[in-house]
Amino acid sequence: MSTPVVFDAATRLYPGSTVPAVDRLDLEVQPGEFLALVGPSGCGKSTSLRMLAGLEDVSSGSIRIGDRDVTHLRPKDRDIAMVFQNYALYPHLTVGENMGFALKIAGVAKSEISTRVADAARILDLERFLDRKPKALSGGQRQRVAMGRAIVREPQVFLMDEPLSNLDAKLRVSTRTEIASLQRRLGITTVYVTHDQVEAMTMGDRVAVLKDGVLQQVAAPLDLYDRPANVFVAGFIGSPAMNLGTFAVEDGDALVAEARIRLPRATTDALTTGEVVLGFRPESLERVPAGTEGAFAVEVLVVEELGSEAFLYGSLGAKLHNPQLVAKVEPRSVPAKGSVVHFRVDPERLHAFSTTTGEALPTA
Amino acid sequence: MSLSTAAGSGVTPGPARRGRLRRTFDKHWYAWAMVAPTIFVLGALVLYPLVRGILQSFTNLTETNQRAEVCSKTLGGAESCTPNPDRWHWVGLHNYTDLLTGERGHFWLLLENTIVWTLACVLLHYLIGLGLAVLLNRNFRGRSLYRVLLIVPWAVPAFVSAFAWKFLFNPKFGLINSVLVHLGLDPVEWFNHRWTAMFAAVVTNVWLGVPFMMVAILGGLQSIPAELYEAAEMDGTSPWQRFRHVTVPGLRPVSSTVILLGTIWTFNMFPIIYFVTGGQPAGETEILVTGSYRAAFEGLRNYSLAATYGVVILALLVVYAAAYRRVLKSKGEVW
Numbered sequence: 001m002s003t004p005v006v007f008d009a010a011t012r013l014y015p016g017s018t019v020p021a022v023d024r025l026d027l028e029v030q031p032g033e034f035l036a037l038v039g040p041s042g043c044g045k046s047t048s049l050r051m052l053a054g055l056e057d058v059s060s061g062s063i064r065i066g067d068r069d070v071t072h073l074r075p076k077d078r079d080i081a082m083v084f085q086n087y088a089l090y091p092h093l094t095v096g097e098n099m100g101f102a103l104k105i106a107g108v109a110k111s112e113i114s115t116r117v118a119d120a121a122r123i124l125d126l127e128r129f130l131d132r133k134p135k136a137l138s139g140g141q142r143q144r145v146a147m148g149r150a151i152v153r154e155p156q157v158f159l160m161d162e163p164l165s166n167l168d169a170k171l172r173v174s175t176r177t178e179i180a181s182l183q184r185r186l187g188i189t190t191v192y193v194t195h196d197q198v199e200a201m202t203m204g205d206r207v208a209v210l211k212d213g214v215l216q217q218v219a220a221p222l223d224l225y226d227r228p229a230n231v232f233v234a235g236f237i238g239s240p241a242m243n244l245g246t247f248a249v250e251d252g253d254a255l256v257a258e259a260r261i262r263l264p265r266a267t268t269d270a271l272t273t274g275e276v277v278l279g280f281r282p283e284s285l286e287r288v289p290a291g292t293e294g295a296f297a298v299e300v301l302v303v304e305e306l307g308s309e310a311f312l313y314g315s316l317g318a319k320l321h322n323p324q325l326v327a328k329v330e331p332r333s334v335p336a337k338g339s340v341v342h343f344r345v346d347p348e349r350l351h352a353f354s355t356t357t358g359e360a361l362p363t364a
Numbered sequence: 365m366s367l368s369t370a371a372g373s374g375v376t377p378g379p380a381r382r383g384r385l386r387r388t389f390d391k392h393w394y395a396w397a398m399v400a401p402t403i404f405v406l407g408a409l410v411l412y413p414l415v416r417g418i419l420q421s422f423t424n425l426t427e428t429n430q431r432a433e434v435c436s437k438t439l440g441g442a443e444s445c446t447p448n449p450d451r452w453h454w455v456g457l458h459n460y461t462d463l464l465t466g467e468r469g470h471f472w473l474l475l476e477n478t479i480v481w482t483l484a485c486v487l488l489h490y491l492i493g494l495g496l497a498v499l500l501n502r503n504f505r506g507r508s509l510y511r512v513l514l515i516v517p518w519a520v521p522a523f524v525s526a527f528a529w530k531f532l533f534n535p536k537f538g539l540i541n542s543v544l545v546h547l548g549l550d551p552v553e554w555f556n557h558r559w560t561a562m563f564a565a566v567v568t569n570v571w572l573g574v575p576f577m578m579v580a581i582l583g584g585l586q587s588i589p590a591e592l593y594e595a596a597e598m599d600g601t602s603p604w605q606r607f608r609h610v611t612v613p614g615l616r617p618v619s620s621t622v623i624l625l626g627t628i629w630t631f632n633m634f635p636i637i638y639f640v641t642g643g644q645p646a647g648e649t650e651i652l653v654t655g656s657y658r659a660a661f662e663g664l665r666n667y668s669l670a671a672t673y674g675v676v677i678l679a680l681l682v683v684y685a686a687a688y689r690r691v692l693k694s695k696g697e698v699w
Contacts, residue, residue: 053594053598054597054598055594055597055598074597075597075598075600076597076598076599076600076601080598081598082594082595082598084591084594084595085591086589086591088589088591088592088594088595089595090592090595090596090609090610090613091613091614092613092616101599101609102598102599102600105599105600105601105605106600149599
């Protein structure tokens with residue numbers, strides 16, 4: 001019963017603007033898949049979702065749900081349900097009435113509405129609150145009511161627009177897993193918009209990264225992490241972020257501060273200029289004694305000790321895109337602030353990007 | 365020793381309480397001093413006239429019996445005064461029984477007029493204001509210009525609009541009758557019949573009162589989150605259903621307030637009736653406040669009867685407001 005969703009060169013150009021908010025979006029959501037749309041604010045992720053919902057016009061291209069072209073259908077004819085950022089619960093209706101509202105509008109029999117509402121309430125542990133007004137609920141409970149309202153409709157596609165952003169940090173983490181497991185249980189195709197890459201990575205079967213209205217990459221979370229398609233994705237996915245820097249290349253070696261890092265042949269062959277953008281994740285930095293080949297010195301500025309792990313922030317002899325270099329270090333033997341330590345980049349986990357296009361270069 | 369402990373432990377509450385009052389005053393005298401001018405002004409402007417009016421309604425005070433003494437000039441140019449034998453005196457509920465039985469004035473006619481007037485005006489104010497607010501809440505060109513233009517009637521003093529509309533309704537020279545004649549209809553003698561005269565007054569007051577409702581409702585509309593409309597759209601509602609299920613409930617707090625205010629204001633709306641119909645024909649379109657005014661300032665000035673009108677109006681409005689609040693509360697409105 002699961003339904004695929006297809007964006008086919010879907011574009012949204014706001015009237016009076018020359019730059020499209022969403023530019024030729026090509027995206028296929030597999031049946032039953034949980035797809036997370038992620039990107040910084042203004043990247044067009046919410047607009048894409050609203051185009052799918054029918055709340056925004058599609059300027060060109062098309063959108064299909066299953067085998068139906070819904071590009072110009074009204075929202076109510078698309079068989080979708082949406083969870084809004086602020087939940088958008090009707091304040092004058094009780095929880096039960098809120099959840100059953102769409103069914104009531106659709107003319108479903110009263111007895112069936114109450115069974116379906118009761119079922120959804122059981123799944124979401126909302127049975128005790130059915131007669132309350134949204135005002136009398138906590139943020140987490142309201143969020144569950146908003147989910148319930150979507151579930152009750154048994155739609156072909158769930159749309160979620162940053163549904164967790166109004167919850168406090170702790171609740172957000174627990175609700176995150178609840179929503180993901182609920183979606184897996186129901187098996188309904190879901191498009192989930194978030195600006196939080198951790199949310200996207202932990203919840204999505206696949207993650208689509210957008211920037212300035214353009215789709216950057218769609219991949220499973222780990223693929224995205226291990227093989228970012230360009231500099232933007234590399235810097236956006238992962239926390240703390242990947243260290244990125246532009247370095248000169250000499251005789252097939254990148255000059256990183258005092259170190260020479262040997263680039264793979266495939267990378268140097270693909271270079272068009274004398275420079276390369278290198279990226280290395282905090283955990284692909286290896287602490288080595290001074291003088292090791294390919295090692296560079298880092299002056300320790302801050303060490304964040306989190307117990308299970310520790311991150312070192314330091315300054316490098318060369319300029320990075322971020323102000324500081326981040327390295328993951330042994331949590332039980334952290335270097336002192338102000339000291340100088342040496343790191344080497346694991347060559348297997350080095351990312352290289354073109355300085356002109358920002359696209360990833362082959363490393364093998 | 366034992367005495368002071370007894371006082372301290374509150375066995376004799378008198379001194380203890382006085383002590384507390386004193387402490388409060390010592391501590392908060394500044395606040396009292398700040399509030400005092402307001403209390404004084406409110407007392408002088410509201411409380412004193414109110415109490416005085418209520419007291420007068422239990423007397424037979426008129427223009428002729430208000431003096432305490434009768435004075436006459438003597439030949440020598442001096443004055444000799446004797447106590448006024450016809451001086452006003454307390455009459456108990458006499459004014460009220462007279463008023464309610466129709467012995468004096470036409471209370472029931474005026475009450476009926478007042479109710480018809482208030483209902484018609486508030487209903488039209490609200491519905492037209494709601495309609496205009498919904499229109500103005502959409503995005504279209506020149507929206508702010510329309511907003512300003514629609515608020516203009518509010519800025520015009522009530523008596524000016526009253527005169528303007530009276531001219532428009534003038535049976536001989538008025539624009540409205542000339543339009544009717546152009547359309548091939550008979551001119552209407554607006555002020556010769558109770559309901560046509562009332563109609564003219566209602567039209568005037570609607571013109572005057574709609575802007576306030578419109579602005580208030582527009583504010584209410586803008587406080588309804590756009591997400592709610594989108595959610596309702598996703599839930600498959602038609603525009604009318606969205607109006608019914610999102611707009612109307614969303615406006616309820618604003619609506620309940622402006623309808624209560626509008627009712628009280630219209631109930632006591634003096635200048636429109638007074639200037640537009642002037643009670644024509646033959647006092648058939650008077651409402652309670654204009655009746656009170658006529659009792660107090662026309663012919664033999666009957667202050668006590670006017671005060672009685674005032675107290676009855678106040679009582680009616682208090683009962684109405686209390687009932688209204690009760691209904692709102694039973695519907696779960698926090699107010």
